[in-house]
Amino acid sequence: MTVERQDCVALDQFPVGMRVLAVDDDQTCLRILESLLHRCQYHVTTTNQAQKALELLRENKNKFDLVISDVDMPDMDGFKLLELVGLEMDLPVIMLSAHSDPKYVMKGVTHGACDYLLKPVRIEELKNIWQHVVRKNRGSNNGDKKDGSGNEGVANSDQNNGRANRKRKDQYNEDEDEERDDNDDPSSQKKPRVVWTVELHKKFVAAVNQLGFEKAMPKKILDLMNVEKLTRENVASHLQKFRLYLKRISGNQQAIMANSDLHFLQMSNGLDGFHHRPIPVGSGQFHGGAAAAGMRPFPPNNGILGRLNTPSGIGGVRNLSSPPSSGMFLQNPTDLGKFHHVSSLPLNHIDGGNILQGLPIPLEFDQLQTNNNKSIIAGNSMAFPSFPTSLPNNNNHLVLEGHPQASPSAFPGHQINKRLEHWSNAVSSSSSTLPPPGQNSNSLISHQFDASSSNYSIPFCDSTIPLNPALDHTNPRAFYRATDLDSNANVQPGVYYDSLQMRQSGNYGPTTDAMLSSNPKEGFTVGQQKLQSGFMGGEAGSLDDIVNSTMKQEQSQGDLSEGDLGYGGFSSLRTCI
Amino acid sequence: MLGLGVDRLQADINRLLTSLFHQGVLDEQFLQLQQLQDETSPTFVYDVINIYFDESEKLLRSLRLLLMDREFSDYKKIGLHLNQLVGSSSSIGARRVRNVCVAFRSASELNNRPGCLRGLEVVEHEYHYLKNMMHELFQLEQQRLLAAGVRYPM
Numbered sequence: 001m002t003v004e005r006q007d008c009v010a011l012d013q014f015p016v017g018m019r020v021l022a023v024d025d026d027q028t029c030l031r032i033l034e035s036l037l038h039r040c041q042y043h044v045t046t047t048n049q050a051q052k053a054l055e056l057l058r059e060n061k062n063k064f065d066l067v068i069s070d071v072d073m074p075d076m077d078g079f080k081l082l083e084l085v086g087l088e089m090d091l092p093v094i095m096l097s098a099h100s101d102p103k104y105v106m107k108g109v110t111h112g113a114c115d116y117l118l119k120p121v122r123i124e125e126l127k128n129i130w131q132h133v134v135r136k137n138r139g140s141n142n143g144d145k146k147d148g149s150g151n152e153g154v155a156n157s158d159q160n161n162g163r164a165n166r167k168r169k170d171q172y173n174e175d176e177d178e179e180r181d182d183n184d185d186p187s188s189q190k191k192p193r194v195v196w197t198v199e200l201h202k203k204f205v206a207a208v209n210q211l212g213f214e215k216a217m218p219k220k221i222l223d224l225m226n227v228e229k230l231t232r233e234n235v236a237s238h239l240q241k242f243r244l245y246l247k248r249i250s251g252n253q254q255a256i257m258a259n260s261d262l263h264f265l266q267m268s269n270g271l272d273g274f275h276h277r278p279i280p281v282g283s284g285q286f287h288g289g290a291a292a293a294g295m296r297p298f299p300p301n302n303g304i305l306g307r308l309n310t311p312s313g314i315g316g317v318r319n320l321s322s323p324p325s326s327g328m329f330l331q332n333p334t335d336l337g338k339f340h341h342v343s344s345l346p347l348n349h350i351d352g353g354n355i356l357q358g359l360p361i362p363l364e365f366d367q368l369q370t371n372n373n374k375s376i377i378a379g380n381s382m383a384f385p386s387f388p389t390s391l392p393n394n395n396n397h398l399v400l401e402g403h404p405q406a407s408p409s410a411f412p413g414h415q416i417n418k419r420l421e422h423w424s425n426a427v428s429s430s431s432s433t434l435p436p437p438g439q440n441s442n443s444l445i446s447h448q449f450d451a452s453s454s455n456y457s458i459p460f461c462d463s464t465i466p467l468n469p470a471l472d473h474t475n476p477r478a479f480y481r482a483t484d485l486d487s488n489a490n491v492q493p494g495v496y497y498d499s500l501q502m503r504q505s506g507n508y509g510p511t512t513d514a515m516l517s518s519n520p521k522e523g524f525t526v527g528q529q530k531l532q533s534g535f536m537g538g539e540a541g542s543l544d545d546i547v548n549s550t551m552k553q554e555q556s557q558g559d560l561s562e563g564d565l566g567y568g569g570f571s572s573l574r575t576c577i
Numbered sequence: 578m579l580g581l582g583v584d585r586l587q588a589d590i591n592r593l594l595t596s597l598f599h600q601g602v603l604d605e606q607f608l609q610l611q612q613l614q615d616e617t618s619p620t621f622v623y624d625v626i627n628i629y630f631d632e633s634e635k636l637l638r639s640l641r642l643l644l645m646d647r648e649f650s651d652y653k654k655i656g657l658h659l660n661q662l663v664g665s666s667s668s669i670g671a672r673r674v675r676n677v678c679v680a681f682r683s684a685s686e687l688n689n690r691p692g693c694l695r696g697l698e699v700v701e702h703e704y705h706y707l708k709n710m711m712h713e714l715f716q717l718e719q720q721r722l723l724a725a726g727v728r729y730p731m
Contacts, residue, residue: 026661026664027631027632028625029664029668030630031625035618035621035625036613041612070664089714097664098660098664099663113653119663119665120609120666120669480610
């Protein structure tokens, strides 16, 4: 074990000098890791024993900023170490493993890992790990500890250790009691159901983090979140559930697995910030594609998983066994900032009859369980193990959740691409009526997005507006543009869509990038690209925005389609094929 | 004369490396390893690879002992050893060794004894080949350093 002493780390040099504790029983990997970390200018301490690591951590809680640990260690299971560190020291922990099996990754996530890297570790992956420190610090301390080594952090981290959890929970209980009274009054009327989507939950968590977990009050959270039409009551009850969840998580790791009611599906899909755009739904199409409620096998791709560096969107999903309300929360009380709200995805069997696979949390929520028709949302989101995104807009629940299939490869770098995929999925689902195309090119999908992503951006289950017109105008063109003229299927818009459908089960991941990058020459026009970027940028924050952009898109599409040689030219091209 | 020797040796080294990359024995991870070598750790590659050899040989011996045992049944343990081998091999860029270890690991996951035995043989074979190549590389490198008049503590 080597210990290096650098007592003075200039605060303002962070992440330089960030103190990392590296644990791996494999000497080769440990040496390499140490060297890599040095290259990143971190301050490194190594040990090949988990026990020793724990001792080091316990001896001085403020000595390290981040822990990187191997999973398979002889003296102690890496996951166990992970849990202990998370609970006792509230430090970000990154898991390392030679095993890319999704089960392990899932386990890592559910045990609270900030990240899960595959060996061989590359320096690029390590260069960004400092973000986890910042995130965690923001969560626990309103940003005082940004530099990672400030003394102010000490007090907080001390508080956060051991008894803190319990104490906090007590405080929460008190808070909850206060809030509950308030909740009763206004809730006498039927309220539009709020679906706690990933987006929303993320905001919620960010707000809670900012306020300080112990001090978060619904009113303040609501203010910070700044979401239209979200009420304090919504926030309050969500907060209550969140706390319960956290309590449960830290209190009883096992219970999570035990419950048979809910099978939370991993957010393997949810890994890394899939800001899924929910697919509208209604069709059973995604069932198969949904890969059993979202458990999408990870492509055994070191590169991709290795790049799983910024699990911004990871909803710590554990198989939450327990009551619905626990379903979607973070598994680690301290990981507030990091995880999305994850919907509980009951595996296939939510309620008999319920076609919603991967039922979104809403069904689980007490408040959501009313027979409010808004549960359309649930219906909409059935296809994927996703989080029903909800805009606090009653009538139109925008299902904006990621498609399970696309998930595995959504990574920070590819997020945008992924989104496109989601949209394509969304599109395909909504265009179920289209005849199956013979075509095969993935490029279709991506281009489809380019062309008309916004059109499909609003997958209301019953809405057909954006889709059809868009189809007519844009898809064929997009299609042609995108694909080699060899494919025959291209004639109809429908074809295109169906190909998307057929694509459902495909892994779009790898192709997306290529697709996107091979940006079809020109025609894909400015309008489209603008749309695309505009679309991408927006996090479906507001339904209105999306609708507007869609409308604009349609208009611009329409314009383009007419005279544009590129588009017009296709028909003639087609004949040439 | 000195200069010529160095160049020639360097060319030999490059040729050997290229060939190893070509054969898939090594991959770009090895390059990363080389990049980590600098003035502060001038023998980094050599050190790490030697650590790798030591650890791997222990694992391989252990694996062989386990599998040779008639009453062997601890596939899990084999899996753990292999996991470590996979991790370390991939970390130094020993791609072929890593791949055959993965295959071996799969056989162990299926509790397939004959498969494991075969797997072990293949791994041992690849491992020894790699080791020989690395030795050759180090020798060339050392000669090159000597020819260049550089002295490093080895």
